[in-house]
Amino acid sequence: MDFGLWFKALHIISIIAWMAGLLYLPRLYVYHAGAKTGSELSETLKVMERRLLRFIMNPAMIAAWIFGLLTAYFQGQFSDAWLHGKLLFVVALSVVHMMLARYRREFEADQRQRSAKFFRVINEVPTVLMIVIVFLVVLKPF
Numbered sequence: 001m002d003f004g005l006w007f008k009a010l011h012i013i014s015i016i017a018w019m020a021g022l023l024y025l026p027r028l029y030v031y032h033a034g035a036k037t038g039s040e041l042s043e044t045l046k047v048m049e050r051r052l053l054r055f056i057m058n059p060a061m062i063a064a065w066i067f068g069l070l071t072a073y074f075q076g077q078f079s080d081a082w083l084h085g086k087l088l089f090v091v092a093l094s095v096v097h098m099m100l101a102r103y104r105r106e107f108e109a110d111q112r113q114r115s116a117k118f119f120r121v122i123n124e125v126p127t128v129l130m131i132v133i134v135f136l137v138v139l140k141p142f
Contacts, residue, residue: 004074011067014060019130021057022093025049025100026123032107033116042110049104061097065090082140086133093129096122 028049035042068090077083099122106113135141 004071007067007070007074011064011071014063014067017056017060018064018097019126021052021060022097022100022126023123025052025057025104026119026126028052029100029103029107029114029119030116030123033112033114033119037110037112042107046108049107053101053104057097057100061094065094080140081142082136085142086136089129089133089136093126093133096125096129 028045032042032045032049035045072078072083103114103119
């Protein structure tokens with residue numbers, strides 16, 4: 001049995017779940033930024049945001065890191081330059097994840113510090129990072 005392939009499959013599954021959350025959570029923030037504080041919509045969005053982050057995004061990010069590192073280990077890729085580049089962008093993706101978690105805590109406390117326009121822009125950052133990561137993995141340019 002090739003454990004490397006099992007880890008790779010689990011890594012891909014984790015990435016899909018993580019990216020789904022990274023693309024959806026900022027969209028929820030766009031709606032939340034426009035919702036009246038204390039309204040039914042605001043309170044519903046708080047629940048949705050908390051559950052998305054805690055039950056999907058956090059476990060998916062942790063699994064993506066674990067299975068990604070295991071895949072690299074079993075495939076002997078730690079000395080590959082493209083992997084170092086990929087890891088740099090995955091760290092950036094993790095920082096975006098942490099920023100989104102901070103914004104969720106602000107919404108939870110009814111602290112509206114950013115506009116819907118801000119979250120529309122933030123919504124594009126994970127997509128750009130994902131594109132770079134996919135090109136690095138597939139093309140292995142260096």
